[in-house]
Amino acid sequence: MLDIFLLLSSPFIGILVGFLPAMGAFFTLLLMYPLLIDMDPLLLILFYAILISARDFSGSVSALNFGILGEVTSLPVLQERKKILDNHKQKEALRNTMIGSVFGMTMGLAFLLLILAGIGDYSVLLRTDVMAVLICLTIVFLVFWDKNKWYMNLVFGACGYLVAMVGFDPYIQKEYFTFGNVYLSGGVPTMPLLLGLYGVPAMFAIIRHTKLQKPKPIQDHAMSKVSLPLLIRSSVIGSLCGFVPYIGSVLSSNIAYMFEKKITTNNNVKSSLDRIVASETANNASQVTVLIPFILIGLALQPSELLVLDMIENKGWEINFESASQTTFYLIIALPIGCLVSAFLCYNMISRVLHFFQYHHKKIIYSLLAIIIANIFYLGYDSNQSLYYMLVFTTALPIGFYLRKHFDLMPFIMCFLLQNQFQETLIRLPILY
Amino acid sequence: MRSILISFITFIWMLAHTASAYDLVLNAPFSKAGSGQLTMRTLAKGLEAKGYNFDIIITSNPKLSKQNYADEKKPLLLGWEAPASSKAAPLYMGPPTDKDLVAMVVTMGHFICTKKDISIKDVFNGKKELTIAHDVAFGNWVQELADHTGAKLKLIPYKGSKKVENALVSGEVDLAMSTRGAGWQKKGLANCLLTSGTDSVLGIQTVNGLYPDWNNNTLVLTFYIKSKNIPQDKLDQLRKDIEEVKRTSEEFAALVERKSWTPVVDKSIDEQLSLLQVIDKTVK
Numbered sequence: 001m002l003d004i005f006l007l008l009s010s011p012f013i014g015i016l017v018g019f020l021p022a023m024g025a026f027f028t029l030l031l032m033y034p035l036l037i038d039m040d041p042l043l044l045i046l047f048y049a050i051l052i053s054a055r056d057f058s059g060s061v062s063a064l065n066f067g068i069l070g071e072v073t074s075l076p077v078l079q080e081r082k083k084i085l086d087n088h089k090q091k092e093a094l095r096n097t098m099i100g101s102v103f104g105m106t107m108g109l110a111f112l113l114l115i116l117a118g119i120g121d122y123s124v125l126l127r128t129d130v131m132a133v134l135i136c137l138t139i140v141f142l143v144f145w146d147k148n149k150w151y152m153n154l155v156f157g158a159c160g161y162l163v164a165m166v167g168f169d170p171y172i173q174k175e176y177f178t179f180g181n182v183y184l185s186g187g188v189p190t191m192p193l194l195l196g197l198y199g200v201p202a203m204f205a206i207i208r209h210t211k212l213q214k215p216k217p218i219q220d221h222a223m224s225k226v227s228l229p230l231l232i233r234s235s236v237i238g239s240l241c242g243f244v245p246y247i248g249s250v251l252s253s254n255i256a257y258m259f260e261k262k263i264t265t266n267n268n269v270k271s272s273l274d275r276i277v278a279s280e281t282a283n284n285a286s287q288v289t290v291l292i293p294f295i296l297i298g299l300a301l302q303p304s305e306l307l308v309l310d311m312i313e314n315k316g317w318e319i320n321f322e323s324a325s326q327t328t329f330y331l332i333i334a335l336p337i338g339c340l341v342s343a344f345l346c347y348n349m350i351s352r353v354l355h356f357f358q359y360h361h362k363k364i365i366y367s368l369l370a371i372i373i374a375n376i377f378y379l380g381y382d383s384n385q386s387l388y389y390m391l392v393f394t395t396a397l398p399i400g401f402y403l404r405k406h407f408d409l410m411p412f413i414m415c416f417l418l419q420n421q422f423q424e425t426l427i428r429l430p431i432l433y
Numbered sequence: 434m435r436s437i438l439i440s441f442i443t444f445i446w447m448l449a450h451t452a453s454a455y456d457l458v459l460n461a462p463f464s465k466a467g468s469g470q471l472t473m474r475t476l477a478k479g480l481e482a483k484g485y486n487f488d489i490i491i492t493s494n495p496k497l498s499k500q501n502y503a504d505e506k507k508p509l510l511l512g513w514e515a516p517a518s519s520k521a522a523p524l525y526m527g528p529p530t531d532k533d534l535v536a537m538v539v540t541m542g543h544f545i546c547t548k549k550d551i552s553i554k555d556v557f558n559g560k561k562e563l564t565i566a567h568d569v570a571f572g573n574w575v576q577e578l579a580d581h582t583g584a585k586l587k588l589i590p591y592k593g594s595k596k597v598e599n600a601l602v603s604g605e606v607d608l609a610m611s612t613r614g615a616g617w618q619k620k621g622l623a624n625c626l627l628t629s630g631t632d633s634v635l636g637i638q639t640v641n642g643l644y645p646d647w648n649n650n651t652l653v654l655t656f657y658i659k660s661k662n663i664p665q666d667k668l669d670q671l672r673k674d675i676e677e678v679k680r681t682s683e684e685f686a687a688l689v690e691r692k693s694w695t696p697v698v699d700k701s702i703d704e705q706l707s708l709l710q711v712i713d714k715t716v717k
Contacts, residue, residue, distance in 0.1 A: 124603055124604070126599040126600075126602065126603040126605075127603045127604075127605045128600075128605060168522065168523050170518060170522070170569045170570060170592060171569055171590065171592075173518065173519050173521050174521070175523075182494070182496040182497045182499075182500050183494070183497060185494060185495075185496040185497070185523055186492065186493055186494025186496070186497060187494075316467075316471070318595060382490070382491075383465075383490060383491060383492045383493060383494075384460070384490050384492055384497065384501060385492065385494075385497070420592065424591070424592055424596075427590070428589060428590065428591070431587070431588075431589055431590075432564070432589060432605070
């Protein structure tokens with residue numbers, strides 16, 4: 001029952017995520033961990049896909065109406081905002097981006113179906129050499145993660161790797177960094193560490209940064225048609241960008257935006273509208289294709305996907321051709337429904353939703369904080385390690401608060417989560433070749 | 434008045450029922466998603482229908498489970514897996530004794546399978562080097578098999594049976610060794626050439642049948658339960674009840690069937706202990 005409730009709530013949650021700077025899907029999943037951990041794996045994947053799609057809807061809507069940069073993917077909308085508002089074209093922009101978003105999502109689903117049908121033997125993607133290529137790409141992206149200096153990314157990545165090594169290593173048949181402690185022998189628990197280091201400090205950042213601008217009144221005007229070639233080329237750009245690990249969706253909206261800027265030299269409001277439609281179309285297409293490696297081979301290309309993968313694998317979900325076909329089938333049904341609900345909410349109830357959150361966001365976040373602490377305790381209790389879990393959380397918390405002021409800890413988190421994959425590939429590749 | 438009386442009787446009945454339940458903690462170090470915890474939960478469910486009341490703790494940390502077992506002053510069951518990858522591994526624990534072994538639950542052999550056109554002869558004639566994917570925990574046994582038979586095997590280690598399966602399916606390796614092999618053959622994913630189990634499954638030849646003189650010709654994985662602080666009469670009853678669950682529980686039977694495991698039934702405690710000692714000898 002709770003599963004269904006969560007699934008039905010996913011468009012609402014996604015919309016809230018899109019409104020809020022510093023929120024993001026990764027952090028939302030961390031916050032909702034107590035609820036999501038017991039969710040059926042298939043429903044969890046659908047929940048995640050709808051949430052991401054809704055987030056992108058509201059990201060652009062709030063950027064346009066309130067000037068909030070909830071998601072980096074909404075940057076192009078923010079850049080064109082002034083011209084659209086000055087010409088009272090918000091309504092047209094909202095309608096056109098909605099059409100673009102639905103078109104992009106449909107195109108993304110078509111890509112997913114094509115790949116599922118075309119690569120009957122997708123198992124080639126499971127090979128160690130393919131994984132090694134993806135790992136190299138990941139390392140490059142992590143080193144050049146633009147929120148820190150490159151050498152700091154290296155330091156954080158190395159630290160994440162070392163922390164993940166704590167415990168018994170079955171390859172080397174040896175324990176690392178346990179100092180004879182029985183709790184450390186089982187490794188550092190993921191959730192208390194991530195919530196302390198990243199999740200809770202991010203909650204306080206939201207409380208500090210959530211400020212809204214008053215929206216300008218929307219006026220009715222004659223509306224132009226959305227160009228089909230524009231929708232097609234932006235969807236293709238977005239769909240392809242979705243395969244780029246970690247930054248696929250950010251790339252997609254910005255590349256489609258820049259591409260339109262190159263081909264439409266006019267600087268009138270019509271061109272502005274076209275450019276934001278292009279970026280939103282590409283963005284929604286990429287949000288579906290970014291799921292393809294995840295669905296087909298269980299390969300997470302985004303931090304939030306890694307968390308979902310961790311949760312579904314803990315439930316014993318096995319990713320194979322059958323599960324991929326089943327997920328695709330349900331995605332084709334659920335994603336358009338979620339998309340339409342998000343569109344309806346964004347274009348009709350945005351002011352009410354935003355104002356509700358504006359007045360209550362502190363209460364909501366403090367309630368979530370209480371749930372998180374109770375959940376960490378419960379997770380520990382369930383495995384006879386409550387004190388250890390709380391200790392990891394309380395140790396990580398001040399470090400997280402301190403480092404957040406100066407750095408982005410994503411390279412640490414990614415390397416912590418991917419250490420197993422890195423190590424296995426490094427050991428196996430020289431033996432194989 | 435009548436409803437008060439009915440409520441009172443119901444309350445007394447519930448109280449009596451609760452009081453007669455035997456409360457037990459079942460501690461196990463398995464992964465929270467793996468077959469080990471699923472086996473323990475399925476067994477516990479069958480036992481709960483017989484009046485037991487379980488608090489199941491899955492630590493995912495063998496050292497911690499061992500310490501919990503050593504420190505415990507109340508009745509405790511410990512679910513365990515054998516063999517460990519080596520004596521240095523936290524999962525290693527010497528075989529139980531007749532005082533503390535409650536029951537072996539299931540055993541499973543490993544299967545050596547291929548997706549390619551490779552026969553047993555091709556494997557053991559030593560003419561061509563073949564790559565074999567195996568769980569990192571069982572590399573020693575595969576190496577010994579190669580050394581004993583003269584097979585040219587290049588060992589490729591993977592963490593967990595799912596990754597071994599991926600290696601086989603992707604064509605990255607020529608052979609794969611896993612306890613999932615019978616399942617692969619059932620699904621038509623692979624053709625299994627040999628099993629390291631004691632008995633043939635699906636007509637797959639056993640290593641001990643092929644090399645009866647080799648003293649390490651059997652590699653069996655087992656889940657078993659040992660106990661602490663349980664009075665002898667309760668322990669005897671628990672052993673009987675577990676035996677009955679293994680025989681009659683539909684859920685347990687479905688699990689065993691799905692995984693192509695062998696339930697340990699009709700074996701006395703002494704026979705089970707002997708089998709566990711044999712398994713223990715395979716650990717280096």
